[in-house]
Amino acid sequence: MTITHNHLTSRCGLCTSPVTALRLTAGGQRACATCVAPMQVCDYCDLPTAAAAPADDYGDLCVVCTNTLGLYPCDECPTLIGHGDTCTVHSALRPPAFTCDHCRTRRTGETASLATQERELCNACVGYFHVCEDCNLFDEYSTAVDSSDSPQAFCYSCARDHDYYECLSCERLIDQGDYCVNHIDHAAYDAIHDYYFKPEPIFHGTGPRYLGMELEINVPRGQLAECIDDATGALGELGYLKQDESIARGFELVTHPMSYRWALESFPWHLLDNLQAKGCTGDDIGLHVHISRAAFVNSFHVYRWMKFVYRNASDVQTLARRQSSYAAFDDHERVMVKETCKGERIPQRTLAINTQPEDTLELRVFASSLDIGQVQAALAFADASVSYTRDLTISDLAQRGAWNWDSFTRWILTRPKYSPLTRELENLACAC
Known part of the structure; x- marks a missing residue:
């Protein structure tokens, strides 16, 4: 949109130079051709703007249109988005979402860990599981202890195979006596x-x-x-x-x-x-x-x-x-x-x-x-x-x-x- 004046009575809203023609910018100012020349054009309102940001599905937008459309920056880059937390480029780079089989929470942005029977675990829940030192599978079981008090972790199946059983005071696995090292002093108390x-x-x-x-x-x-x-x-x-x-x-x-x-x-x-x-x-x-x-x-x-x-x-x-x-x-x-x-x-x-x-x-x-x-x-x-x-x-x-x-x-x-x-x-x- 260009506004033409017959007399040199108008001034540019940016450089204040007297001109005969002014153009409306996305910011609501009237600027001369010299000031408008280096500006980008907003792909939504078609008005020149001094600052335009890339947006998913919209091109480059001025600040006014960004606010009008309710867009916000991607978590990974300046690209503007209308929903979610990442733009189309970075969403494609993220691991696929999954539901943790332990806490049943929907997880995005992290890779699932696999447990016994190929259960998918989130980062918060994987710490509750241990890798069996015999079959190398995850199992939800506390660390077992052998007679020399050195820690070992077994799944239920492998613990039975190695003649381990539970401490009388907890679920910790032992291979002799009645109590694990944490509770062997039980009677002494x-x-x-x-x-x-x-x-x-x-x-x-x-x-x-x-x-x-x-x-x-x-x-x-x-x-x-x-x-x-x-x-x-x-x-x-x-x-x-x-x-x-x-x-x-x-x-x-x-x-x-x-x-x-x-x-x-x-x-x-x-x-x-x-x-x-x-x-x-x-x-x-x-x-x-x-x-x-x-x-x-x-x-x-x-x-x-x-x-x-x-x-x-x-x-x-x-x-x-x-x-x-x-x-x-x-x-x-x-x-x-x-x-x-x-x-x-x-x-x-x-x-x-x-x-x-x-x-x-x-x-x-x-x-x-x-x-x-x-x-x-x-x-x-x-x-x-x-x-x-x-x-x-x-x-x-x-x-x-x-x-x-x-x-x-x-x-x-x-x-x-x-x-x-x-x-x-x-x-x-x-x-x-």
């Missing part, structure tokens, strides 16, 4: 009490300062039954095993109350070496020491002991080999120790010192360990810190720096019974 198990305490050694140890232990897969037998056999009436949510696989070894000297002389320390040899660890879990409240002379003694531990948080954490939200050193709790000792408040149990137990104070700071020296050092610190703070006077605290860690370490040097603690502090100093 009876020896692990639940978290709330708390028998009547049996006291060992001379009081009133008794220590109770809670040692969390990780056990490797397939070793739980044997490790439980080792632990219960070595402990006898000294302790028991419990569940704890912080232990992914293993148990918490809990002792009845022991005096420090009795623990050094009579605890079955060889058990820790045996468990470590079987691959057990204390990684990322804790060792807690309960101290009998009867070990403290009065509430002032409790105050001095708690204040000493909180004031030396950095050194205690170095000795304990961990900083944990399950054994937190909280500045507010340090300030409020006096109110806690008076019984005016009950702080949360996940602090460095848990004051909630009725008969004990729980020192939660230590990282678990199966190193005999480290565990003995934890017991030594619990006992020594209570003994050290027992008779401290105001003069000791104000004038002789008795709150300081150095004063405490000099004090334990003169007491050979705390040699496990001294050795551990020396080892830590050398490590630094």
